[in-house]
Amino acid sequence: MATETSQSDEARGPLQRWTQSAIENPERVYRALFYAAMVFFMFTTLFPFYWLLVLAITPEGRLLSGSYLPTIDLFGISATFPLPVPQGFNPQAFLEVFNQLPFHLYMLNSFALAISTTVIVLIIASLAGYVFGRLDFPGRAVLMLGILAISYFPPAAFVVPLFEAFTGRAAILIPFTDIPLFTPPRLLNSPGSMVMPFSALFMPLSIFILTTFYGQIPDGLEDAARVEGTTRLGALFRVIIPLSAPGVATAAVLTFIAVYNEYFFSSIMATSPSAENWSPIVGGILSFQTQYTTQYNLMAAASIIAVLPVVILVIVAQERIVSGLTAGALKE
Amino acid sequence: MSTDTAGAGERESRRSGVAVRVMRWMENLSDTQYAYLLLVPVFVLLGAIALYPLLRTFELSLFETRLGQGQGTFVALDNYIGLLTGEKDPVLPGTTTFLPDTLAFDAMIQSALVVTLIFAVVSVFFETIIGLGQALILDQDFYGRRWIRAAIIIPWAVPIVIQGMMFFLMFNSNIGFLTEPLANLGILAPTNTLNDSASSLFIVIVADIWKTSAFMALLILAGLQSIDRGLYDVAKVAGASKFQQFRYITFPLILPTIGIAILFRSVQAMRVYGIIDFVSGCETVPSLSCMVVATFLRRQGTSAAIAFTTAAIIGAVVMGIIYWQGEDAI
Numbered sequence: 001m002a003t004e005t006s007q008s009d010e011a012r013g014p015l016q017r018w019t020q021s022a023i024e025n026p027e028r029v030y031r032a033l034f035y036a037a038m039v040f041f042m043f044t045t046l047f048p049f050y051w052l053l054v055l056a057i058t059p060e061g062r063l064l065s066g067s068y069l070p071t072i073d074l075f076g077i078s079a080t081f082p083l084p085v086p087q088g089f090n091p092q093a094f095l096e097v098f099n100q101l102p103f104h105l106y107m108l109n110s111f112a113l114a115i116s117t118t119v120i121v122l123i124i125a126s127l128a129g130y131v132f133g134r135l136d137f138p139g140r141a142v143l144m145l146g147i148l149a150i151s152y153f154p155p156a157a158f159v160v161p162l163f164e165a166f167t168g169r170a171a172i173l174i175p176f177t178d179i180p181l182f183t184p185p186r187l188l189n190s191p192g193s194m195v196m197p198f199s200a201l202f203m204p205l206s207i208f209i210l211t212t213f214y215g216q217i218p219d220g221l222e223d224a225a226r227v228e229g230t231t232r233l234g235a236l237f238r239v240i241i242p243l244s245a246p247g248v249a250t251a252a253v254l255t256f257i258a259v260y261n262e263y264f265f266s267s268i269m270a271t272s273p274s275a276e277n278w279s280p281i282v283g284g285i286l287s288f289q290t291q292y293t294t295q296y297n298l299m300a301a302a303s304i305i306a307v308l309p310v311v312i313l314v315i316v317a318q319e320r321i322v323s324g325l326t327a328g329a330l331k332e
Numbered sequence: 333m334s335t336d337t338a339g340a341g342e343r344e345s346r347r348s349g350v351a352v353r354v355m356r357w358m359e360n361l362s363d364t365q366y367a368y369l370l371l372v373p374v375f376v377l378l379g380a381i382a383l384y385p386l387l388r389t390f391e392l393s394l395f396e397t398r399l400g401q402g403q404g405t406f407v408a409l410d411n412y413i414g415l416l417t418g419e420k421d422p423v424l425p426g427t428t429t430f431l432p433d434t435l436a437f438d439a440m441i442q443s444a445l446v447v448t449l450i451f452a453v454v455s456v457f458f459e460t461i462i463g464l465g466q467a468l469i470l471d472q473d474f475y476g477r478r479w480i481r482a483a484i485i486i487p488w489a490v491p492i493v494i495q496g497m498m499f500f501l502m503f504n505s506n507i508g509f510l511t512e513p514l515a516n517l518g519i520l521a522p523t524n525t526l527n528d529s530a531s532s533l534f535i536v537i538v539a540d541i542w543k544t545s546a547f548m549a550l551l552i553l554a555g556l557q558s559i560d561r562g563l564y565d566v567a568k569v570a571g572a573s574k575f576q577q578f579r580y581i582t583f584p585l586i587l588p589t590i591g592i593a594i595l596f597r598s599v600q601a602m603r604v605y606g607i608i609d610f611v612s613g614c615e616t617v618p619s620l621s622c623m624v625v626a627t628f629l630r631r632q633g634t635s636a637a638i639a640f641t642t643a644a645i646i647g648a649v650v651m652g653i654i655y656w657q658g659e660d661a662i
Contacts, residue, residue: 030574038469038480041462045487048498048542055501068509084509124377127370137364143371150382152650154603156621157643158381160628160636161388175387200381203374231355232366263492263606268625282493286610289500296507303497310489315482321489322481325550 213247463548
């Protein structure tokens with residue numbers, strides 16, 4: 001650059017210089033916009049976690065004692081610091097959570113419910129995915145549409161009769177008749193009353209993911225296994241499922257996260273939020289909100305503990321989540 | 333296994349004899365029979381947990397059932413008529429109505445139907461815009477993309493109850509530091525923020541946008557990545573700016589994906605329950621699912637009628653999706 005222009009550049013100040021170069025080279029504007037947007041999105045997605053951390057390590061006595069936005073003295077100019085900061089340091093809150101409530105039991109319940117639902121969904125959806133992905137038979141399109149349609153209905157449309165059935169007081173009647181089928185056992189406050197609705201609710205997504213993956217295995221591999229003497233089911237479990245391991249992992253991760261996230265049935269089918277009633281973390285966190293109404297640090301600490309498993313799962317399995325959501329949801 | 337002479341070996345072979353017979357029977361089924369055989373578990377599960385409850389909900393909605401009265405009396409469509417005329421409004425919690433009394437804003441946000449629609453439309457609108465922005469960023473190649481993507485996906489995986497806790501703690505009038513500045517701007521009520529319908533609706537929508545934008549972003553990202561990169565090379569040679577490339581290549585090509593994603597999300601948004609129940613409560617922000625839960629122990633008939641109306645509205649949207657996408661849907 002010639003000395004003349006650089007001198008005039010200095011005279012104009014940094015902002016004008018930047019504007020000048022931006023006009024000459026629009027690429028830089030896009031870069032700047034790109035990084036600005038990236039920082040903005042990172043901030044908005046991660047900020048609520050930071051706020052939980054701030055509250056969790058603030059000692060209980062100082063929770064309400066002052067503003068979380070401290071005033072700072074910056075070379076004589078006082079300004080409000082734009083980020084909330086903790087008012088003290090008290091990591092004991094993370095242990096106190098387990099003293100107040102058996103929070104580990106709620107977490108165990110959540111894990112047990114999520115894992116058993118995932119296993120059931122994977123087995124049933126594997127059979128269905130094989131059928132839809134590899135067999136051609138009359139009624140295939142209609143059945144897939146039916147499963148798709150059911151997956152769109154809100155849980156609220158199912159809850160009234162399911163709750164009635166799970167109380168186990170009266171026999172289940174065939175709808176619109178008085179013919180009794182059987183009297184169900186009382187399932188409220190047991191894992192069955194949650195695992196069954198979860199399985200039905202989240203199975204369609206797994207069926208669509210597995211249909212896509214199983215459909216991609218070349219026919220020749222299955223034929224070869226059959227010629228070697230495996231049975232039809234053997235070919236599914238020894239050839240197709242192992243070859244589609246990424247698809248099965250995807251379906252498993254998504255089902256696990258979906259059950260861990262579930263609120264509707266989790267809060268209704270356990271009639272009181274206590275760990276003995278198989279209430280998952282929904283019950284644990286709700287108890288903190290309703291019983292320990294001012295111990296905001298414990299609420300925040302419990303939330304951080306309970307969110308850790310899914311955060312780790314997302315970081316480890318993000319490729320699977322991305323491919324599963326896009327494959328499954330767009331197919332749907 | 334009748335006599336003691338039958339040894340372990342014979343038992344073994346007899347059991348496997350049954351297994352062999354079942355296997356042989358399965359081998360000889362036609363493709364269609366085999367397909368339906370493997371689908372039996374799906375039919376049983378969905379039949380028991382989805383189809384039966386749906387039919388039963390419709391049946392219950394035709395009866396006037398109160399707590400502890402058994403089946404109740406058959407009232408045909410009275411429950412639905414009662415909902416539409418406002419006769420059933422006293423059954424709903426708080427001052428909630430099903431349809432709005434007047435067209436004033438205050439009456440609108442007391443109406444379960446309108447609140448659900450406002451929630452769905454506003455949250456899906458912002459989720460689409462933010463999701464598009466996030467997808468455009470994730471579509472670029474840059475150092476650390478993996479971590480940025482994980483950070484953007486994480487809110488989607490956060491359990492609803494913890495999402496609720498985050499926003500409860502951010503906007504609670506005792507401790508939430510966001511209430512005061514936003515109240516000064518006139519957006520939120522300064523005191524009892526989470527018992528004020530308009531403020532709570534705003535907070536619940538913000539919470540939903542925070543959590544679900546990532547889902548939109550992933551759907552749109554799939555659309556972006558299916559675009560043929562060669563098109564951009566052609567555009568560059570022709571001298572198109574980045575904005576022109578977006579306007580004339582990217583946007584038209586991802587429009588169908590965005591359309592599907594919007595419909596898909598709208599259907600999900602109309603189910604909203606958990607975040608409302610946790611952050612403010614069903615009396616403050618009455619959504620349709622909320623009303624079902626609030627009434628189903630005392631007034632089964634009314635509850636079932638609301639549930640079936642919700643299902644019918646969603647069903648209509650789904651029919652639209654399937655009709656619009658046609659065979660591509662499968």
